[in-house]
Amino acid sequence: MVDQSIAPSSIHDFATWEPVLRLLRDRGAQAQADPSVHAAGRIGRRSWSLPVQRQVPAPGRAVQAADTREEFQAVERVQRGLVDAGLESISFTARISPAGEAALSLLGPSPAVESGIGTPHPGALILVEGAVPQPWRCLPDPVPGAVPAPSADPELLERTLRERLPDAVGATEAEISAAEARLGITLPEELKALYRVTRSRWEDRTDDYEAVVRHVTVVRCELFPLDDLYVADAASRRCPWRFAAKEAVVTPPDATVQGLVGSPGWIVFGDNGGGDRLALDLTPGPRGHVGQVIMLSHEENIGAALVADSLTDLVMGRLSEPTGGPAGHERPAVAHVNIRSLPGIEAAAHPRLEVLSIGVWEAEPLSLAPVAGLPRLRTLSAYPGTLADPLEIAGLTGLEFLELGPREWRVLLDAGAVPPGLSAAAITVQHDQSPLSIVALANELLALWDRPQIIRTVLEGDLGPVS
Template sequence: MIDRKPSSSLIRDFATWEPMLRLLLAGNAERQAGPSARVAGRIGLHSWSPAMRRPSPPRGRAAQVEDMQDEFDAVRRVQSALANAGIDDLSFTAEISSTGKAVLHLLGPSPAVEPGIGTPHPGALILVEGALPEPWRRLPDPAPGAVPAPSADPALLERTLRERLPDAIGATEEEIAAAEARLGVALPDELKVLYRVTRARWEDWGDDYAAAARVYAAVGCELFSLDDLYVAGASSRYCRWEFAAMTAAVTAPDAAVQGLVGSPGWIVFGDNGGGDRLAVDLTPGPRGHVGQIIMLGHEDDIGAELLADCLLDLVAERPSARRGNRHDDRPPAVARVNTGNLRSVEAAAHADLEVLSIGVWDDEPLSLASVIGLPRLRTLTAYPGTLADPLEIAELTGLEFLELGPQEWRVLLDAGAVPRGLSAAAIEVRGNQDPLPIVAIANELLALWDRPRIIQTVCEGELGPVG
């Protein structure tokens, strides 16, 4: 879908982009050798990816801001126009003739397309509105036999905390009930005890950092106020589709914590000071305890680490003896076939396989015959040129995410064989390919699901003779 009439918005004004295009053109001399040059990139409100040639600082001096002032000014000019247009991120490509005539294509945005990372090419295509990868839909398995840890003792916890925090202001029963109503879950006894001793509101400490530090020392974490408690469901862990689809929510038979993205039974009450969240776990794994304390790492998309068997153990600095004890002899749910891992698709195939990733390959293209019919296979990614017959994909009826190279997508599109059960898709681009053909394929895929296409706006201008 192409809009050839630039609107009045600054973002679609050629003058907005002219400094950027000049810098990109000057930054790659070999592009100027032919009859025309192509430059491309992506600019967002907080980042930009165009590769510009940056001047080297004088010998013996580190680079300074002023050394790159032209780049910063050009980027800010575009970012200001993005903000004015209410756009977070935009990719572009421009063809510049030897005479200096430039044809600029602005690509997107589309609400059905995630931005590419450091590239002008589109990211994941969301084919079904609101669709989430399977691990983000997974709910905890029931644990009917799970009980609190033997060391859990709400009465002792209360005495310990009151000795450490004699002047703290605790929450009323009405305030605790209001928190439970807001969260939609009853707080476990130990957590209620904690907030009866201190509701951890900053205003109660009178902006006294020392008082906050005393609470940290008493509890063993940066305690959230009762008003800031939240349930760490899957929605609290955002992840891009192309990464989320490559994970699997697997819980080992002897795991204390379920291998989930989130759970309605993970009640977050604090932080370790480094961005990792502490939660009371009401939906433990097969070998876990109700009310155990877990940590959700800020760099992790899935799972949690067991810290203590109960809140009293956390306060008493008694780490769980079961910490990190997980054994699973089952074949992995995520398999990677490439030059450094598995050397065949057959070696990856088993009944519980969920994700198959075919990466860089230096041998004959691979057949997918051995994974056809696997009941749980939901994700396939294949590096360009690695498949012997892309049409075999049509027989993988359970796929919800598919990432292929442009040529493989072309085969499926021309044959009308794109799996219609997909929720999302992606185009794997190798090297510095022109974004326009990639956007054209993306729009064909979006059209199959009647999703908003990537709009192309064309602007033309003059940069003057090149070279």
Template sequence: MPSIHDFATWEPVLRLLRAANMERLAAPGGHVGGRIGRHGWSMPMPPRLPRPGRALQVEDMQDEFDAVERVRSALADAGFDEISFVAEISPSGQTTLHLVSFGPAVEAGTGPHPGSLVLVEGSVPEPWRRVPDPVPGAVPAPSVDLALLERRLRKRIPHAIGATEAEITATEARLGVALPDELKVLYRVTRGRWEDWGDDYEKAERVFRAVGCELFPLDDLYIADAPSRPSPWEFAAMAAVVTPPDAAVQGVVGSPGWIAFGDNGGGDRIAVDLTPGPRGHTGQIIVLSHEENIGADLVADSLTDLVMNRRSRRHSGRRHDQLPVVARVNIRSLPSIHAAAHPGLEVLSIGVWEGEPLSLAPVIGLPRLRTLTAYPGTLADPLEIAKLTGLEFLELGPEEWRVLLDAGAVPRSLSAAAIEVRGDRHPLAIVALANELLDLWDRPPITQTILEGHLGPTA
């Protein structure tokens, strides 16, 4: 099998791209780019339409599958997860292929463009550094009833195999936290192992119905802390931790007191909450959505309530009647930066804008502003960014970054940065710009390998 750096490995992909983008490639500066990884790919190919009267079949895209698989096999052989590429193909078939390796300082992006640049190794956005606030007055819910919980479980799953005290103790040692009494009762009745059910789906379903969720075996319990919910900088930097005074659940990303013990069947984790919000109960049951990066929702005031199917209707803690700590200024949201400015503002996102470019003067000096994203062309004076001394994440268009770089005004407080690319910008120019930013922090650069070859004239 040819290696990832052999032109022959890429020929089938390049032929498909040439056939699908002939006009684009023939234009001055014409190029195509994309990304191929072990688990997927992104390339400028037209949508494939099924034959009349039937759905799209694998064979309708077999040529693309085969071409991509050749590259993916070479990736696996080289130990790479993914690679980006930019190809320039002349009408005669002469081809220059740039293979782009983003390296450890760049997160995954879209197509051939780099994602967020991690300027400080190991850094994470502020919400991922937050720990729950102490709630000294928190107590278990009045509904906790260990005897009732055990009776109901044994009645519903009478022949279940329970965990031993040694197994429970070992789990506590692994997690570094004592399991709450309700959770111990649950696992003393059933340890939740698939082999205990003899691969019998009906028995497993009986346990799920008895508990109220798909129960994890003891060995799979885990602490749903912030590192267990990783998120790229471009999304995580836009989040904020907010816990109103009437919240039942704290608005953190994760907590050392969230013990995940099940799933709702749709990928959302069910957990016991030992660090509740100001109006919550110790040991309440919460759900962590797989579609969200932060926060959780209240399910039941106790495990007893969950098993008895008494779901809580109390407020989880998400409020929409306060000044937003994450503000969006664009043609459909806030009408100005002045309207977004207040001392608690943490994230300012400037989107598509039809008026005159905006000044950042209203937010200069705000004590908590840590994230700024600005759509290309929306800032009246990019150099005002230098006065935002607390920024840890900044996303700008290439022209705005150029202004800051040329003036030596890139904020040194940044932990990560991103380049907002709109339109058909040449990926290699964006790579060069990204490398300038990485170099300021002495981070590993994005590297290129150039391959030359000839595809021959088109048929």
């Protein structure tokens, strides 16, 4: 582990953390066998996770702002420090003696480490600078002969919209051309027809709530202004490595939408009001149409669902049967071995297997021999204690992402057997494991690739005795 300081800022001032430390001492959970307080947590600019006991409101009473004011005010000081330091979040561990002597370890940052989610432990380790998971590198397959749907009718679409939105302000040809130049693509004729009727700018809207509702009802989405159109390529759909590496791009031969993360042919033009984006699809699946309307769910990392065969159909209310999303749970490309899914490694072995996730397992530890040498296996995630022999990982020569427990990583490190072809890695942490030991392990892995270490900055101070 690296013990060093980074650029001075208020985040490295003990006084910035003093209210949080007092809160941990006064309301933190601690082991009764040790009179000292040991705690770990994470604070970000917009969220935090602290091991404190919160007051439970009386039955029938909701939590009030006053119930959390002390915690909010303590965290707020640290959040200002994060802004001062240019950080999004920071993890910490703390030890506070009964006399009030406090030692605080700040963990991070490192440009080679993703943030943990709701935990003080590090997220995925990016071992190769700029590396992205394989699904995020996939481009759409060509679909020879793909054409617009017979229902696509720009003239009918424009005429219908003008009848239903007689007071709307349309975009000029110059504004449409500017959008095309910014995106680097030619907009489909249906989309141009839509924006010629309504450019959907805030300044064009009135305080007439019914008029706003009517606009959304007619267009059947919250239409973006031209300046907010964007291409939903893979880079626009951000996802942490430890989740992204477990996805797979699968497009069955009868699919209307390709099972991609994103595409240079997905032009996002609106929202359904719930965070799901609507796009015109210029790179359809084998059974799809050029210019079909698809929906990208904010709850999924990959794939899209067909909404309508054309923008004309969408406005006319002729919607398609729900399709799309992850194709058939991506089997056999993705396999889950655990007490509720596949009964063993043999059941997962397949020449097309890309992702093997081993979860909670109550039987004897598993051998990886059945999947050794599989040509497409690129991701292995194994819950702690599920592998009979971690050194069998050496037989998985195509891995780009590996997620293991600390003991399994220790075996590989001690044997000099960490797969050299990895692009990223992750450490599965169980709740009682110290962030300091996990950070030390992470830094060993980062050092193998000569990547920036996780910095540990130690602050010491005296909180005084409990009043």
